Structure formats: structure tokens, C-alpha cells
Amino acid sequence: MLANSLGYSVSNNEKKKRDLILPDLPLKNKDQPLVMRIAPNPNGPATIGHARGIITNGEYARMYGGKFILRFDDTDPRTKRPLIDAYDWYLEDCRWLGYNPDEIVVASDRIPIYYEYAKKLIEMGKSYVCLCEKDDFKRLKDNGKPCMHRDQSVEENLGHWERMLSGEYNEGEAVLRLKTDINDKNPALRDFVIFRIIYEDHPRVGDKYCVWPMLDFESGIEDHLLNVTHIIRGKDLMDAERKQRFFYNYFGWEYPITIYWGRIKIYEFGKISTSSIKKGIEEGRYIGWDDPRLPTVRALKKRGIDPIAIKNFVIGLGVNRSDISISMENLYAENRKIIDNRAKRYFFVNDPIKLQVKGIDSSIEKNVHLPIHPSYPERGYRELKAKDVVFITGKDYNKYMNSIVRLKGLFNIKIDKNEAFYVGDEIKEDMPIIHWLPSGLKMSVLSPEAKYDGLGEEGLKDSIGEVVQLERFGYAKIDSVSNDGEIIAYFSHK
RNA sequence: GCUCCGGUAGUGUAGCUCGGCCAAUCAUGUAGGGCUCUCAAUCCUACGACACGGGUUCAAAUCCCGUCCGGAGCACCA
Numbered sequence: 001m002l003a004n005s006l007g008y009s010v011s012n013n014e015k016k017k018r019d020l021i022l023p024d025l026p027l028k029n030k031d032q033p034l035v036m037r038i039a040p041n042p043n044g045p046a047t048i049g050h051a052r053g054i055i056t057n058g059e060y061a062r063m064y065g066g067k068f069i070l071r072f073d074d075t076d077p078r079t080k081r082p083l084i085d086a087y088d089w090y091l092e093d094c095r096w097l098g099y100n101p102d103e104i105v106v107a108s109d110r111i112p113i114y115y116e117y118a119k120k121l122i123e124m125g126k127s128y129v130c131l132c133e134k135d136d137f138k139r140l141k142d143n144g145k146p147c148m149h150r151d152q153s154v155e156e157n158l159g160h161w162e163r164m165l166s167g168e169y170n171e172g173e174a175v176l177r178l179k180t181d182i183n184d185k186n187p188a189l190r191d192f193v194i195f196r197i198i199y200e201d202h203p204r205v206g207d208k209y210c211v212w213p214m215l216d217f218e219s220g221i222e223d224h225l226l227n228v229t230h231i232i233r234g235k236d237l238m239d240a241e242r243k244q245r246f247f248y249n250y251f252g253w254e255y256p257i258t259i260y261w262g263r264i265k266i267y268e269f270g271k272i273s274t275s276s277i278k279k280g281i282e283e284g285r286y287i288g289w290d291d292p293r294l295p296t297v298r299a300l301k302k303r304g305i306d307p308i309a310i311k312n313f314v315i316g317l318g319v320n321r322s323d324i325s326i327s328m329e330n331l332y333a334e335n336r337k338i339i340d341n342r343a344k345r346y347f348f349v350n351d352p353i354k355l356q357v358k359g360i361d362s363s364i365e366k367n368v369h370l371p372i373h374p375s376y377p378e379r380g381y382r383e384l385k386a387k388d389v390v391f392i393t394g395k396d397y398n399k400y401m402n403s404i405v406r407l408k409g410l411f412n413i414k415i416d417k418n419e420a421f422y423v424g425d426e427i428k429e430d431m432p433i434i435h436w437l438p439s440g441l442k443m444s445v446l447s448p449e450a451k452y453d454g455l456g457e458e459g460l461k462d463s464i465g466e467v468v469q470l471e472r473f474g475y476a477k478i479d480s481v482s483n484d485g486e487i488i489a490y491f492s493h494k
Numbered sequence: 495g496c497u498c499c500g501g502u503a504g505u506g507u508a509g510c511u512c513g514g515c516c517a518a519u520c521a522u523g524u525a526g527g528g529c530u531c532u533c534a535a536u537c538c539u540a541c542g543a544c545a546c547g548g549g550u551u552c553a554a555a556u557c558c559c560g561u562c563c564g565g566a567g568c569a570c571c572a
Binding site for chain 1: 497500507508521532534535564566570571572
């Protein structure tokens with residue numbers, strides 16, 4: 001209301017600002033400090049999908065002055081086997097994105113706590129050890145019928161439970177189930193499993209335990225113990241809430257506020273799965289987790305995508321229940337806004353063609369000065385020493401065969417077969433301006449689609465670690481110089 | 495099959511809780527133009543959407559019902 005009376009430009013600003021923040025969060029009560037968490041399985045570094053979770057949760061915690069917890073839900077040493085390095089990788093990725101967790105919790109460190117709550121539930125008569133064959137139970141359950149173990153006494157259940165823990169049962173012989181409603185109209189909720197037996201070394205805790213909690217149980221207990229106030233998670237986990245509410249009710253706990261979002265699919269990558277990436281690396285199809293073809297946070301980092309760009313991109317997605325399908329172009333657009341100002345300009349001649357320029361005095365060397373950044377002349381100039389030989393890209397060579405082009409900053413030439421003729425210095429309107437090099441460093445640019453080889457400007461070797469703009473080619477991050485002097489760069493985007 | 499979600503321009507999003515200020519926001523994209531010795535950046539203009547059908551109402555993107563389309567869960571995975 002006040003903004004309106006202040007005029008047009010103010011309300012405009014407000015609109016622009018609002019785009020960069022998340023929608024308000026429903027709050028239970030204002031005095032309760034907000035606690036958000038992310039709960040990944042540590043089986044690889046963070047992908048863009050995870051970045052969405054890290055940024056959204058971390059940003060909400062920041063907005064409300066709350067706490068941001070990173071919890072590793074590593075309770076399956078077999079099917080979702082954790083990768084020992086991934087714990088650190090994931091944390092690094094969080095920090096790089098700008099969201100350092102206030103607290104880190106590892107579920108595999110806290111198994112005894114889950115056992116305590118399991119025991120309480122048994123004693124409350126809300127949980128029982130089921131010795132059915134899996135398929136037998138399913139048949140009964142699908143018909144809304146209890147199995148024979150459901151009515152065991154607390155003492156019997158405690159006995160079975162102790163024997164589970166001490167390793168007297170084989171895998172598959174016994175599970176601990178939560179008593180829910182065997183006639184619940186949603187079959188998924190009927191007396192679901194909360195603990196099962198797995199004899200397999202865990203990468204962190206070895207063979208210390210053979211009874212492991214299911215995610216729904218572990219996660220639900222932890223969210224309560226950590227005083228989590230808001231959970232944001234994929235809508236595939238909606239049943240998890242319904243399951244967890246059963247034992248929240250038994251314990252008299254209050255369930256956190258939940259927000260669900262749909263699946264995100266990125267055009268360029270399709271569905272992202274950490275396990276399929278891992279397989280690709282093992283099979284040698286990717287050079288590592290930061291292979292520029294991968295949708296991992298570390299690959300984006302290597303390609304020169306700024307974390308703020310990722311943040312803006314993610315926040316623009318909002319928190320929505322519908323499945324979305326978005327292009328990397330949107331991320332690139334965000335990144336371009338950030339990096340263009342600071343990206344030094346250089347020439348990179350891909351697929352170089354050597355041209356002998358006729359019609360000039362070959363003994364004269366001409367010094368060409370080009371701005372490091374055209375919008376900021378105060379940043380200085382780079383110098384190219386030109387004689388009568390230039391390299392231009394194969395693409396330009398083919399495209400402009402028999403036509404006149406401007407070699408940027410130098411002079412005009414007419415391209416003929418493997419040579420060119422000097423045709424003046426005047427820039428004429430509509431004359432194509434192309435980049436070129438008198439000579440250069442061997443250079444290759446790795447992009448998600450291809451590897452581009454060619455020549456790079458000398459100054460590039462002083463820009464290791466920087467994101468530069470290779471004129472008329474695109475933005476790239478200069479990674480390193482190889483042993484034989486080749487510049488290795490990773491393509492960011494156009 | 496059962497259970498549960500969703501559907502605003504090419505894409506993403508605001509608006510939906512509390513119907514009117516919505517001839518629907520912003521971004522991206524595409525097209526055209528200005529500037530520029532980069533096909534970048536920047537500036538200007540244009541394009542483009544409430545899935546469909548009923549109902550309630552003076553008034554519906556917003557509430558109700560149905561249809562269609564899309565997705566998820568139904569594991570001793572996370």
C-alpha cells in the first residue's frame with residue numbers, strides 16, 4: 001500500500017526482488033526456532049537435484065534465522081551402499097554452494113538410539129517381530145488379514161527382538177513391523193517393516209550391526225530428535241509421512257510441517273540417478289564425478305558455473321508439487337549475468353586453418369591491442385603481434401570462402417584457398433568480424449557434447465582457474481596446463 | 495488394479511489459502527531494432543498461457559463436480 005503511494009519505480013523494484021526469494025513458509029508458532037534438514041544417502045557427491053534440496057532448505061533456514069542440518073541416511077549397507085568418500089564430498093558441495101550445515105548427523109552412528117525406540121514400541125504393544133515369508137505376509141496384507149505373529153505377547157516379541165539383534169536369525173527370517181491398521185485402505189501403510197536383518201559390512205561401522213532400520217523409521221525418529229520443524233522432500237515420499245505419523249501418534253509427538261515437490265528433469269541430462277553415474281564411471285564412460293558431461297555440482301564447478309547462479313536458478317524453480325522439466329539454458333542465463341562482467345576476453349581458434357596473407361609487407365610486425373573487457377577499458381589490453389600469417393577457425397574459413405572479412409583489430413582480408421589477400425583497413429558496415437591468431441598455445445576445450453581442439457591466446461596461461469569468454473565461441477573455465485604445454489579448459493556455455 | 499498428487503505462454507514461475515484491484519507477474523526463449531571492431535553484455539519492441547466441460551455467484555485462474563492428460567507410491571531401497 002505504501003509502495004503504491006511511492007510510485008511506479010518502487011513497486012517495480014519490489015517485483016524484481018521478490019523473484020529471488022522463496023515463498024513464505026507456514027509456521028507453527030513464531031517462537032519455535034526453525035529447523036530444516038536435508039537427508040541424503042551418501043552414495044556419491046551432490047547432483048543438481050540435490051543442490052535444489054541444499055539450497056532451498058539452507059535458504060529457508062537463513063531467511064528465518066533457523067538451523068540447517070545435514071543428515072546422512074546411510075542405513076542400508078547393501079542395496080544403497082554408502083560410499084565412504086561421499087560423506088566429505090557432499091559436505092564440500094554444500095559449502096561450495098554457500099550453505100554450511102549447522103550440524104551434521106550420521107545415522108549409522110546412532111543405531112542404538114533407534115533400537116531403544118524400537119524396544120519402546122514393542123513394550124507398548126505397537127510393534128512385533130514377524131517371522132513370515134515375505135510373500136506370505138504380502139498375500140495376507142493385500143487381503144487385509146493379520147499374520148499369526150501380530151498377536152504375540154510383548155515378552156515373545158522382546159525375545160525375538162533380542163535374538164534378531166544377537167544374530168540368531170538369518171536374513172529374511174525375521175523383521176520388526178509397526179502395528180498400524182491392517183485394513184488401512186492404502187496397502188502400503190499396513191504393518192510396514194521398520195527393521196530388517198542385513199549381514200553386510202557397513203563402510204563406516206563395519207559389522208557392528210546386523211539389524212538395520214528402514215528409512216521411514218530412522219528418518220522419522222531423527223526428525224523428531226533433531227527438532228526438525230519443516231521437511232521439504234519429493235512427493236514420492238508422501239507415504240512416508242503417513243507411515244511415520246503412526247509412530248508419532250504412539251509416542252505423542254507432533255509431526256513437522258511438510259512440503260512436497262515434484263520430480264525435476266533436466267532436458268540435457270534426463271533423469272538424474274547417482275547410481276547410474278557411478279556405474280558410468282566404473283565402466284570408464286566418464287573420467288570421474290566431475291566429468292563435464294555430468295549433472296553433478298562438482299562438474300558444474302569445474303565448468304565455471306557460479307554457485308550464486310545455481311542458487312538463482314534453483315530459487316526460480318520454487319517449491320511446487322508438479323513435476324518439472326527444465327533446460328540448462330536457464331541456469332546458463334543466470335550464470336552469464338554473473339560471469340560476463342568479470343570474464344576476460346580471449347581468442348580461441350578452433351580447428352585452425354593457416355592463411356598466408358598476400359599483399360602486405362611480410363617484414364612488418366603489427367601490434368594489435370584488444371581490450372580485456374570491452375565494457376571496462378580501464379582493465380587494460382592484450383596484445384597480438386601480427387605478421388603475414390594468421391589462423392582462423394575452420395568454420396569461418398568455410399563460411400567466408402571467397403568473401404571479405406574483418407580480422408578483429410587487424411585488417412580486412414579476402415579469403416581464398418589456403419591464402420588470403422589484404423584488402424584494406426577500413427571497417428565497412430555489415431562486414432563480418434572474426435577472431436584470429438598469429439600463433440598460439442595448443443588448447444582444448446571440453447564441453448558436455450564434444451572436445452574442441454585448437455589454438456589459444458598466450459594470455460590464457462595466466463588465467464588458470466578463471467572463467468573467461470572465448471570470443472565468438474563461449475565462456476569457459478581455464479582448468480590447467482598439461483605437461484606438454486596444452487591449455488585445458490572446460491566449456492561453460494554460450 | 496488399489497492409494498495419492500498435480501495441470502497458468504516453448505520452458506520455469508507469481509497469483510489460488512481469504513472470488514472482484516488479473517484485458518494474468520517475472521524470468522528464460524524466439525523474432526525485430528539501438529549500441530558495439532565478439533554471434534557476448536546492455537537497451538528498446540514484439541510474440542506467447544489460466545487443460546476441457548458443467549455448476550455456484552452480480553463476479554471464477556481462484557470455490558464445487560465431472561472428463562481428459564501427466565506423475566508418484568503400493569519393497570526386508572533411499
